Amino acid sequence: MFIYFNGKIVSSEECVVSPLDHGFLYGHGLFETMRSYKGRVFRLVDHMKRMETSAGYLGWPVLPDREVFAEAVNSVLVTNNLPDASVRLTVSRGIGAARPDAASCGQPTIAVYASPLPKPLPAAGWSLTTVSLRRNLSSPLVKIKSANYLDNMLARAEAKKRGAHEAIMLNTDGLVAEGSMSNIFIVSNGRLITPDGESGILLGITRNAVILLAQAAGITVEERKVNPEELAEADEIFLTSSIMEVIPVTVLDGRPVGHAPVPGETTLMLAQSYRKLAESE
Ligand code: PLP
Numbered sequence: 622m623f624i625y626f627n628g629k630i631v632s633s634e635e636c637v638v639s640p641l642d643h644g645f646l647y648g649h650g651l652f653e654t655m656r657s658y659k660g661r662v663f664r665l666v667d668h669m670k671r672m673e674t675s676a677g678y679l680g681w682p683v684l685p686d687r688e689v690f691a692e693a694v695n696s697v698l699v700t701n702n703l704p705d706a707s708v709r710l711t712v713s714r715g716i717g718a719a720r721p722d723a724a725s726c727g728q729p730t731i732a733v734y735a736s737p738l739p740k741p742l743p744a745a746g747w748s749l750t751t752v753s754l755r756r757n758l759s760s761p762l763v764k765i766k767s768a769n770y771l772d773n774m775l776a777r778a779e780a781k782k783r784g785a786h787e788a789i790m791l792n793t794d795g796l797v798a799e800g801s802m803s804n805i806f807i808v809s810n811g812r813l814i815t816p817d818g819e820s821g822i823l824l825g826i827t828r829n830a831v832i833l834l835a836q837a838a839g840i841t842v843e844e845r846k847v848n849p850e851e852l853a854e855a856d857e858i859f860l861t862s863s864i865m866e867v868i869p870v871t872v873l874d875g876r877p878v879g880h881a882p883v884p885g886e887t888t889l890m891l892a893q894s895y896r897k898l899a900e901s902e
Contacts, residue, residue: 623700625693625733644713650768652711660704663899675765693733706735746869747786752779756798756821763821777801792821797847804828808857808887817844827861834894857885867892
């Protein structure tokens, strides 16, 4: 596998991260996961904008130019001959003193790599389980894609232990937040409902695209606080993420979603529209 690492395309064995890199020491880094379609990453600029916003939260000096990232992504897709891939961009704060003082750091460490797409979704959709871990509304970290994803990993592990595909996390107010690596939507009486930006979520690029697609199809979309009971009573549930796109959820906490454990009509329509959009841009 060839990786873009600090300005060069190298084989994975040649990438060396210093033990004094603040990403290694403190999880002081950012990342983006994206998906390429025929050699083009869907909404690459939006991913870069989100990383810039995240860098702002962390008080970083400026990130490298967007053109640098775009060229890095392109080189990685071409050298690995992977036009349809999962693409990950990781930037860590760089080498500094072994104390949590970002001002002491030098150049950021940057890596871009591509890997084959995950297996297609099962036709029956995913199962979801509500986990005990809560999204902390007092932490700005829940809004950014930082390299500190331990809460997400613990949530996912709890879900896997219970045999579910994905976790759903509530926030510290007890309201619905998001999946460990996805945003959540419910369809209820013909309306599409998703937790708002103050519910302890990452504002997903896919989430945004799906909201616009639904509105264009004449569906009323509500971004607001969502009670866990609304999940239990939903006609349909789906998740969104750049890599997995629109994921039908047919089982919630061991019970079928809606009337039957099969993907719903609105979910399937939006999944199709999203794929069409992503392939055509
Ligand atoms: N929420 C979390 C916590 C995530 O990690 C992700 C993606 O990995 C998402 C939501 C979905 O974001 P996007 O649609 O930008 O991939």
